[in-house]
Amino acid sequence: MAPYLLVAPAVAVVLGILGWPLAQLVAISFQRYGLAELIRHRGRWVGLDNYASIVRDPDFWLVALRTTAFTAVTVLATMLIGVGLAFLLRRVRRLVKLLLTVTLVFVWATPVVVGVSMWQWLVDYEFGVVNWVLGRIGVDGFPRHNWFEDPVQGLAVVGAVVVWGAVPFVAITVHAALSQVPEELREAAVIDGASAPQVARLVTLPLIRPVLNLVVVLEIIWNFQVFSQLWIMVGGRPTQDYQLFSVYAYTQSFGISQYGRGAAIAVVMVLALAGLSVVYVRRMLATEATS
Amino acid sequence: MSALPTVGDPAPAPGAAPVQPAVARPAAPLRTAPAGTRRRRQRRRSWAADALGLLATAVLGFPIYWMVSSAFKDGPELLSYTPHWWPHHPTLENFRRALSREWFWTNVGNSLIVVTATVVISLAVALLAAIAVARFDFRGRRAFVACLLAVQMVPLTALIIPLFLMLDGVGLTDRLPGIVLTYLSFVLPFSVWTLRGFVLAVPVELEEAAMLDGCTRVQAWRHVLFPLVAPGLVATAIFAFIQAWNEYVLAYVLLRSPENQTVTVWLASFTTSRGTEWGPLMAAATLTALPVVVFFVIIQRRVVSGLTAGAVKG
Numbered sequence: 001m002a003p004y005l006l007v008a009p010a011v012a013v014v015l016g017i018l019g020w021p022l023a024q025l026v027a028i029s030f031q032r033y034g035l036a037e038l039i040r041h042r043g044r045w046v047g048l049d050n051y052a053s054i055v056r057d058p059d060f061w062l063v064a065l066r067t068t069a070f071t072a073v074t075v076l077a078t079m080l081i082g083v084g085l086a087f088l089l090r091r092v093r094r095l096v097k098l099l100l101t102v103t104l105v106f107v108w109a110t111p112v113v114v115g116v117s118m119w120q121w122l123v124d125y126e127f128g129v130v131n132w133v134l135g136r137i138g139v140d141g142f143p144r145h146n147w148f149e150d151p152v153q154g155l156a157v158v159g160a161v162v163v164w165g166a167v168p169f170v171a172i173t174v175h176a177a178l179s180q181v182p183e184e185l186r187e188a189a190v191i192d193g194a195s196a197p198q199v200a201r202l203v204t205l206p207l208i209r210p211v212l213n214l215v216v217v218l219e220i221i222w223n224f225q226v227f228s229q230l231w232i233m234v235g236g237r238p239t240q241d242y243q244l245f246s247v248y249a250y251t252q253s254f255g256i257s258q259y260g261r262g263a264a265i266a267v268v269m270v271l272a273l274a275g276l277s278v279v280y281v282r283r284m285l286a287t288e289a290t291s
Numbered sequence: 292m293s294a295l296p297t298v299g300d301p302a303p304a305p306g307a308a309p310v311q312p313a314v315a316r317p318a319a320p321l322r323t324a325p326a327g328t329r330r331r332r333q334r335r336r337s338w339a340a341d342a343l344g345l346l347a348t349a350v351l352g353f354p355i356y357w358m359v360s361s362a363f364k365d366g367p368e369l370l371s372y373t374p375h376w377w378p379h380h381p382t383l384e385n386f387r388r389a390l391s392r393e394w395f396w397t398n399v400g401n402s403l404i405v406v407t408a409t410v411v412i413s414l415a416v417a418l419l420a421a422i423a424v425a426r427f428d429f430r431g432r433r434a435f436v437a438c439l440l441a442v443q444m445v446p447l448t449a450l451i452i453p454l455f456l457m458l459d460g461v462g463l464t465d466r467l468p469g470i471v472l473t474y475l476s477f478v479l480p481f482s483v484w485t486l487r488g489f490v491l492a493v494p495v496e497l498e499e500a501a502m503l504d505g506c507t508r509v510q511a512w513r514h515v516l517f518p519l520v521a522p523g524l525v526a527t528a529i530f531a532f533i534q535a536w537n538e539y540v541l542a543y544v545l546l547r548s549p550e551n552q553t554v555t556v557w558l559a560s561f562t563t564s565r566g567t568e569w570g571p572l573m574a575a576a577t578l579t580a581l582p583v584v585v586f587f588v589i590i591q592r593r594v595v596s597g598l599t600a601g602a603v604k605g
Contacts, residue, residue, distance in 0.1 A: 002427065002508075003423040003426075003427035003432070004429065006419040006420060006422055006423035006427075007419070007420045007423045007424070007435060009415075009416045009419060009420070010416050010417065010419065010420035010479065010483055011420075013416055013475055014438065014439070014442065014479065014480065017454075017472055017473065017475055017476040018442045018445070018476050018480075020453075020457070021450050021457060021476075022445065022453070024453035024456065025449065025450065025452060025453045028452065028453065033456075038456070038459070041456075041459075041460050085347055088340060088343060088344055088347065089344075091340035091344075092337075092341050092344035093337065093341055096340075096341045096344040096348070097344070099344070099345070099348045100344050100348045103347075103348045103351050103352040104351065105587065105588055105591050106352065106584060106588075107351055107352070108591070109533075109580070109583055109588065110355065110583075110584070111536070111537040111555065111579060111580055111583055112537060113555045113558050113576075113579070114358075114558065114576040114579050114580040115354070116559075117358070117559075117561070117572055117573070117575075117576040118354045118355065118357065118573070118576060120567070121357065121358065121361060121569050121572070122354055122357060124567075124569070126370075126372075127369065127370055127371070127569070129357060129374050132372070132373070132374055164351070164354065167351070221444050224446075225446035225447075225448055227448045227540055228539045228540055228559075231540075231543075232539070232559045246446060246448035249449065249452075250448060250451065253451075253452050254451075254452075254455075254544065259452055259456065263452050263453070266446075266448070266449035266450075266452060267449070269446060269448075269449055270445060270446065270449050273444065273445075273446065276444070277441055277444035277445075278441075280440065280444060281437050281440045281441050281444075284440050285433065285436065285437060285440070
C-alpha cells in the first residue's frame with residue numbers, strides 16, 4: 001500500500017495537467033471550436049472534418065516539409081559541431097579545455113529568450129556585427145542587409161540560434177561518454193596496428209553509439225517543436241513563409257480562433273514525434289532496469 | 292556518423308577539417324612512424340587542436356560577450372557603423388533604463404512567485420514519488436516511469452490549446468496560480484526522474500540498518516535517507532528553478548495583462564516595437580540571464596546528465 005500512497009500525488013498531478021489536457025486535445029481536434037464555442041465552453045462534434053481540412057490544405061504540407069527540413073538541417077549541424085567539439089575537448093591542452101568548457105556551460109545556461117535577444121542584436125540590419133563582418137570580408141549587399149526579408153535567410157538565423165543553444169548539450173554529453181571509454185581498449189587497438197581513424201571508427205564510436213543515438217533522438221524531438229526562438233525573432237508576427245509546426249498550430253488556433261483545427265495540427269505533431277519518444281523511453285527504461 | 296574521422300585526420304572535428312590542413316597525412320599505422328617524427332606530429336597536431344579550441348571558444352562565446360559589453364556601452368557607441376569591440380566609456384545608463392522600464396520589478400516578482408511555488412510543489416510531490424519508484428517494487432511502477440519519460444517528450448506547444456481552454460473554464464487564465472499549475476506539467480516529471488536517481492544512489496542498506504536499530508520506515512527515511520538526498524534535492528530544485536524561470540510560451544499565452552506577466556515575456560516584448568533600444572535590451576537580457584547562469588554553473592555537473600544517465604554502458 002505504501003508505494004501507492006507515495007506516488008498518488010504525482011499520479012494525480014500528471015493525470016490532471018498532462019493526461020487530461022492530452023485527452024482534451026484529441027477531443028477538441030474532432031470538434032468545431034471557434035469563438036462562439038469558446039464562450040459557451042463547449043465544442044460541436046464534427047468528426048474528422050478538421051483533419052480532412054488540414055490534409056487538403058497545401059499550406060499544411062508546406063509547413064510539414066519546412067519543419068522537417070529545418071529539423072534535419074539544425075540537428076545535423078548540431079551533431080556535427082557538438083560531436084566535433086567533444087572530440088576536440090580531448091585533444092586540447094588543459095587551459096583551452098577549461099575555456100571551452102566554461103563557454104559551453106555559459107551558452108547552455110543562457111535562457112532561450114535571452115539568446116534570441118542577443119542574436120537579434122548580432123544580425124540587426126543597421127548596426128549588427130554580423131553585417132559589418134560580412135561587409136568587411138567583401139560579401140555583396142552588406143552592411144544594411146535585412147536578414148528577415150527572405151524567409152530562408154530568416155529561418156537560417158533562427159536555426160543558428162537553435163544550433164548555438166543546442167551544441168553545448170551535445171558536446172558535453174558526448175564528451176562525458178567519450179571519457180567513459182576505457183583507455184586500454186584504445187591502446188590495445190593501437191598496439192594491434194590500428195590507425196587513429198580506425199580506432200575512432202572501430203573502438204570509440206561503437207561504444208558511444210548509444211549516447212549518440214539518444215542525443216540525436218532528443219535533438220530531433222526538440223528542434224521539431226521549436227517555437228520561442230522563431231516567435232520572438234519575428235516579433236510575434238510570423239508570415240506564412242516562416243511557419244514551423246508549433247507556430248502554425250498556434251496561429252491556426254489562437255490567431256484565427258479555430259481551436260479545433262489547431263488541435264488537429266497539434267495532434268499530428270505529437271503523433272509525428274511519438275515514434276521517437278518511444279525510442280527514448282525504451283532506451284531510458286533499459287538503463288533504468290540495470291541501474 | 293559518416294562525418295567522423297576521414298582518412299589521415301586524427302582530430303575528427305568535422306566542421307573544422309579545412310582549417311587544419313597541416314594534419315593531413317597518409318594513413319599509416321602509428322607504430323611504423325619513427326618516434327621523433329611522431330612526437331613532432333603530435334605536438335603540431337596539438338597546436339592545431341588548441342587553435343581550433345580557442346576559435347570555437349571565441350565563436351561560441353561571442354554572442355554572450357557582445358550582449359554583456361553592449362549593455363555597458365553608451366548610445367553613440369552602440370549606434371556606430373563600425374563596431375566598438377569593448378565599451379570605451381562604460382556606463383550603467385542602460386541598466387538604469389532597463390530597470391526603470393514599465394513592469395520590470397512587478398514581472399520579476401511574478402517570476403519569483405511562480406517559480407518558487409512551482410519548485411516547492413514539484414519537489415514535495417516528486418520526492419515522495421521518487422522514493423516509491425526507487426525503493427519499492429509495485430504493480431504499475433514501470434508504466435509510471437515510462438509515462439514520466441514519455442510526457443517529457445510531448446511538445447508543450449501542443450498542450451497550449453487544451454491548457455488554455457481548461458484554465459479558461461475555471462477562470463484561471465491571466466492568473467499566477469493557473470500558470471503554476473501548467474508549469475508543474477514540465478517540472479514535475481523531470482523532478483521525479485532526477486530525484487529517483489539521487490535516491491537510488493543512497494545504499495538501501497543504510498535504511499535497513501536504521502530499521503534494525505528500531506526506526507520505523509518513515510523515521511529511517513527522515514533521519515537517514517533525507518540528509519543524504521538533500522544535496523540532490525537542492526540540485527533538482529535549482530534545475531527546476533531554471534526551467535521555470537526560462538519558460539516563455541505558456542506565460543506568453545496564458546498571462547495577458549502586462550502586470551501579470553513573467554520576466555521572460557517582459558524581455559521578449561522589448562523587441563516587438565519598431566526601433567529596438569538595443570542598449571537597455573542587452574542590459575535587461577543580461578539581468579534576466581544572471582540568476583540562471585549562476586545557478587546553472589553551480590549544478591551543471593550534478594543534474595544535466597540525468598537526460599542520458601547510464602546510457603553509455605547500456
